[in-house]
Amino acid sequence: MTRYNPPVDDMRFLLSDVFDFDAQMAALPGYEEVNAELAVSILEEGGKFCADILEPLNRTGDEEGCKLEHGLVATPRGFPEAYKAFVEAGWGGLSGDPQFGGQGLPRVLQVLFDEMLSSANMSFGLFPGLTRGAVEAIAHYATDELKAKYLPKMISGEWTGAMALTEASAGTDLGLLSSRAEPAGDGSYRIKSTKIFISSGDHDFGGNIIHLVLARLPDAPKGVKGISLFLVPKFLVKDDGSLGNRNSLSVGSLEHKMGIHAQPTCVMNYDDATGWLVGEPGRGLNAMFTMMNAERLFVGIQGLGISEAANQKAVAYARERLQGRSLDGARAPVPIIEHPDVRKMLLSGRAFADAARALATWTAIQMDIASRHPEETARRDANGLVALLTPVVKAAFTDFGFETAVLSQQVFGGHGYIREWGMEQYVRDARITQIYEGTNGVQAMDLAGRKLPIEGGKLATRFFASMKVDLETAVPGANSIAEPTAEALGRLERATEYLLSHADNSAEIGAAATDYLRLFVLVSFGWMWTRMAAKSLTAEEFTPFHRRKIAVAQFFAERMLPQTIGLEASITNKARALMELEAEFF
The missing domain is CATH 1.20.1410 (I/LWEQ domain)
Incomplete structure (x- = not known):
């Protein structure tokens, strides 16, 4: 099976030629020294990590899956070691705030790296992707004390994050959730809840797992206005930053899913678990949507990543697979890439992936402008455009990404339906992107x-x-x-x-x-x-x-x-x- 080839040349073309990245970054305080040459060098190294370390674990991780034994989640073989290498190489803090140990690089680099991460191993990519979303919510709404305690190790990747929204009777309509949070009298709260569909809810990477949990205070009104957000760590953290006792939360079961088998999707039980309020009481959705909007953009990039990988492998197969006669009838058999319908499938995937990468890059530049431009009007306008495009990137990229995975599988004919070729995994993995995060x-x-x-x-x-x-x-x-x-x-x-x-x-x-x-x-x-x-x-x-x-x-x-x-x-x-x-x- 053909190896994944990180599309760094396409990324270089977008940054250097299409979007004038150097001039865009030069106008943003703190990014004056960031240019396309630096960006491409970083993306080249990121691509090597994704292709050499993560893609070889993609199929084996899918086949082995995650296991729950005696209340402990075990990820597939090689995942803990790969995650350790990911953190040690600094990929977790790529766009993180330097105040808390991050590298502070533009969002554009993060988006393009996330594409390669998703192409190589979508299940693995969810661990740092969800962590980054949790970091954004904490950074925007938590107290300075909570930020200082949790953000450095989350941004480095030593600790990971998860968000706990969904309940059996409360999915899209979060106003129906029944989770409770009781004041403990010392500034903390006791969280009572069972949540479902919790990606990265637990794992065996070591460190801490920081859950952001939606729940209601005792006097909260019904509906979404009564929902608050709480930070609930797997392990309580001592004053010196070291890990203390395990919090009273546990994995009830692992969901049996169509795809992303190497990603532990958990039923989580919070049995009077200790948590801390993030943001104002009753305004939990404001904080949670900061995380969710970041995740929606990330999920859109997952759709792009899957489509790129699937299309690459379909093209390689179509060049080698011999079947049928040439259009003029003079040669047989010929590579199936000569047949018009096969070309249509391959070109449809390529037309989507290249355009989506360009639109994602443009959107990420707007995010950087919104966060750093010295003029308020420019920041406001850019932020509006990001808000407009967030549902577009999430939904359209994942719809087209799934369609591209299916077309790529079709190119393989019967072999596309067989596990050993890897195409059916792309179809299964891509399907969830159209469903989760809204x-x-x-x-x-x-x-x-x-x-x-x-x-x-x-x-x-x-x-x-x-x-x-x-x-x-x-x-x-x-x-x-x-x-x-x-x-x-x-x-x-x-x-x-x-x-x-x-x-x-x-x-x-x-x-x-x-x-x-x-x-x-x-x-x-x-x-x-x-x-x-x-x-x-x-x-x-x-x-x-x-x-x-x-x-x-x-x-x-x-x-x-x-x-x-x-x-x-x-x-x-x-x-x-x-x-x-x-x-x-x-």
Whole structure:
């Protein structure tokens, strides 16, 4: 089976050519010395770690899975050692706050590294990914005392994090949760709860595991306004920072799952476990959504990572597998990559992965601007764009990522269904990304029902204006991509106006939401392909790399962008066809 090849050349192209990374970072205090050359050197080393250390554990970890024995979770062979190497190499603190021992590098590097991590071993990548999300919530809302006690070792990776939201009767609607938190009289609380679907809830890596748990105080009102957030460590921490007694929390069982078998997804019991309030009482969702939004972007990158790895292996197989006659009938058998339908599957995956990586890079740059730009207006505008794109990245990247995994499996034919080729694992692992951290339907509703109406639609309008500038000024050779993208943008603008005019009609918003999100991202991908094609056409030295970019851009414009025609029609056809059938007749 072909090894995973980290796409560092594609990352270099985006940073150096497409987005002018050096100038972008030079405008941000603290990042003046960060440039594309440094970024690429770091990503090259990160890619080697992912390809050499983590990918070899991907299949074995899936086959062995995690085990719960005598209340203790054992991860697959090699995982504890790989995690130790991960921490010792400093990858846990890549973008962490230097105040607490992090390297303080831009979010862009973190996003691109996370892609490679997810390509190589998605189950493993969840451990540091969830930890980073927990760090963000603690950093934004916890007391200085809690930050000082927990953040240094979490940012280094010595300690890991998990978030405990879901209960058997409270999933997306967290207002239904029943977990309780009783004041202990010493500033701490006693947490009583059973949570399900807790990724990284326990493991055998050593160190501490910091759970962020949603629960209600005794006098809390019903609904989401009565929810508070608590920091609940696996081990209590002494004043000198060393680990003390084990807290009263335990793993009730491990979930038996379709995929990510090497990731321990736990049922967690908190039996009067000691915890500390994070943020204000009754405002736990504010703190938790800081973590969840970070995780939603991370999950979107997981979809991208899976698609890249699956597409790479499908291309290698298609070059080698001999079957059928050439199109002119003169040769047989021929590599299946010569057949149009196989090429369509491979190009669909490549067209998604390259555009998604570009859009993720652009979004990450906006995150860096939002956190560091000296001008308040620039920070506010960038933060708005990140909020707008968060549900898009999460849902669209994971939808397309799963579709790419399935197409890549299809290229293998019957071999794709057999475990030893690895493709069925990609399909199984990718499927969860469409579900956890808020299902993709919920993300679509967030975009269509919450994000679009912000500022009366002006936030989306600003984003569309950014696209128009590039589409209208594209170099002549890129017009064959820019012009159909501009037409698709017109469809997106009309669909946006339609949804804004029906903002008070929940049926119309709900019926159109998933189609709207797909329309939104296809146009965004067209924008990214226009930029990549333009830079390829004007490269000082035109190479096969640039030729491939232009060819894939043309494929996207001709074979994928036309989907926007049907999506606009579906969005504006109203909700009646969905809502008129009574539930009992389904």
